Amino acid sequence: MLLGPGPERVDTGTGTSGQNHSDDFVQVNPLRKVPALKDGDFTLAESVAILLYLARKYEAPDHWYPQGLQARARVxxxxSWQHTAVRMSCTRAxxxxxxxxVFLGQRVPPETLANTLAELDRCLQLLEDKFLKDQDFLAGPRISVADLVAITELMHPVSAGCDIFKSRPKLAAWRQRVEAAVGEDLFREAHAVIMKAKDLPPADTAVKERLKPLAQLFL
Amino acid sequence: MLLGPGPERVDTGTGTSGQNHSDDFVQVNPLRKVPALKDGDFTLAESVAILLYLARKYEAPDHWYPQGLQARARVxxxxSWQHTAVRMSCTRAxxxxxxxxVFLGQRVPPETLANTLAELDRCLQLLEDKFLKDQDFLAGPRISVADLVAITELMHPVSAGCDIFKSRPKLAAWRQRVEAAVGEDLFREAHAVIMKAKDLPPADTAVKERLKPLAQLFL
Structure with a gap:
């Protein structure tokens, strides 16, 4: 467990094949989104809130979410920024x-995709210029939860075949540092589901219908 | 100053008429967004990060951002949730x-606006059902930074003439509690700029051009 001992004490749901709409899951997270956490009677949604909760509960080493006023503010x-920037454009891409x-069998207008990829590129530039700068990690010299949140989002377009690191050596070097810091095996495990998404069989009609309102948010 | 003494010690930029693209402002916030904070040599973007920084720096009373593990996780x-939910749909509306x-002189397709208002309504329902529930405030029995962030976003559609509280007595009662907790004068001051946005004169061609890429994000 990355942030501390005791993974058996908390349950997280991180599946991608619709379990998040089941009755049991909605009890844990009424927002119907993954991931969600259940720790005894306490349930919590939102990956950022979950990471901070785990860091606090298991007293993770300071670098993950530093106590220092300014260092913490950087994280x-x-x-905060990534939700409507990196996260949004990576998911949309x-x-x-x-x-x-592939999954919904629906054509995306080329100009829509072009705009999305241009917006993603703009976000990646800001990620390098404003956050990474000449540091080893996004919020300073050591890895923090900011890096975990970022790499998870960046692997979404990668899973779809956008090699966002190819033309960005600085970002590629950062990715290598993150992988080294968390360990290759855990890195692979964390992204296994998303990297297999392209191999999903086309959705059936019922799934397509259910995904329609969600999908519209990404056009 | 809501969160503690010493407002003269930090500068925040919260204007809405384009100062955020000036050279001076970009020095403070390379993301070119308001608000931004400058505290001595330290600069910080993102309203959520700024609120947490101020709460910590000025040791705001615990209820604003509680120390308790679960209470803090709720905030x-x-x-985290609001960025792509309440914030997104309020801004879009x-x-x-x-x-x-009014400002750009550009027609929005009625079905686009209808979808946006439906999404806003869905967010407000989740805000009531998942967060407010039968509590006085969004994250518990006392006001927290979650309520400040929420009310600020909800006043955006209100400024555009969407009376989102009219059909939602529970949310309207919460709004009254937030206003009472921060004080009427401060509440009015905090929303003065946004409530006057509808009286802006139409933008000139240069401003329209500059706003185009931003505006497209809200269609």
Whole structure:
């Protein structure tokens, strides 16, 4: 367990094949989104909130979410910014490049995809210029939860075949540092589901219908 | 100052008329967004990160961002969720209902606006059902930064003429409690700029051009 001992004491749901709409899951997270955490009677949604909860509960080493006023603010700044920037454009790129054509059998207008990839590129530039700069990690010299949140999102377009690291050596070097810091095996395990998404069989009609409202958010 | 003494010691930029693209402002926030904070040599972007920084720096009373593991996780959960839910749909509703037609002189397709308002309604329902529930405030019995972040976003569609509280007595009662907790004068001051946005004169061609890429994000 990355952030501390005792993974058997908390349950997280991180599946991608619709369990998040089951009655049991909705009890844990009424927002119907993965991941969600159940720790005894306490349930919690939102990956950022879950990471901070685990870091606090298991008293993770300081670098994950530093106590220092300014160092912590740098992590908070990234965690806040990424929702409508990196996260949004990575998710949209994955849906438009893979989920729509492969899984839903729906064409995405080329200009829509082009705009999405341009927006993703703009976000990656900001990620390098404003956050990474000449540091080893996004919020400073050591790895923090900001890096975990970032790499998880960046692997979404990668899973759809966008090699976002190819033309960005600085970002590629950062990715290598993150992988080394968490360990190759854990890195692979963490992204195994998303990296297999392109091999999903096309969705059946019922799934397509259920995904329609969600999918529209990514066009 | 809501969160503690010493407002003269930090500068925040919260304007809405383009100062955020000036050279001076970009020095403070390379993301070119308001608000931004400058505290001595330290600069910080993202309203959520700024609120948490101020709460910590000025040791705000515990209820704003509670120390308790689960109580704090509840606040973090809201702060994380709202970015792509309440914040996104409130901003989109304001742009589509006011900024496009009044400020940019651009028509928004009725079905686009209808979808946006339906999504806003879905978010408000989740806000009531998942967060507010039968509590006085969003993350528990006392006001927290979650309520400040929420009310600020909800006043965006209100400024555009969407009376989102009219059909939602539970949410309207919460709004009254937030207003009472922060004080009427401060509440009015905090929303003065956004409530006047509808009286802006139509943008000139240069401003329209500059706003185009941003505006497209809200269609």
């Amino acid at each position: 908070d700044e990234y965690l 994955m849906w438009q490049k893979m989920m729509f054509p | 973090d959960e809201y702060l 304001m742009w589509q209902k006011m900024m496009f037609p």
